[in-house]
Amino acid sequence: MEVPAVRLPGDPAPGGAPEGPADPGEAAMSLVGPKGDVVVTGGAGFIGSHLCDRLLKEGHSVLCVDNLSSGRLENVSHLKRNPLFRLHIVDVCANKDFLPEGPKPVAIFHLAGHASPVDYATRPLETLMSSATGLHHALDYAMD
Secondary structure, three states, rough: OOOOOOOOOOOOOOOOOOOOOOOOOOOOOOOOOOEEEEEEEOOOOOOHHHHHHHHHHOOOEEEEOOOOOOOOOOOOHHOOOOOEEEEEEEEOOOOOOOOOOOOOOEEEEEEEOOOHHHHHHHHHHHHHHHHHHHHHHHHHHHHH
């Protein structure tokens, strides 16, 4: 009695090409598209650091920009060994030239800002500035 062949995800289809990702949990699509340089403002925050992880796993070069007012070095310390990861400690509100010279990124994720109701009450201007002015500077950089 012949046992029918079982094909798993990632196995070549009849004709040779693999079907879908080898790991069913693996994302079939990148967050950004083609691999390239990506900037994450607020990258040392909780959400930003996880985004940096994901982008690095996709093979992107990541520039994490954070002034550490609410982000933490501990959130990105495990990434320092990755040659595709760079940390730039600077305030995105300082000026539009907050990024170091280099190739233009394929994407900028603007996550800089305080994301806590306590911060909204105790640091209202800083919260507004990092969200609005920081975004303005990121957009200016992208458009130059």
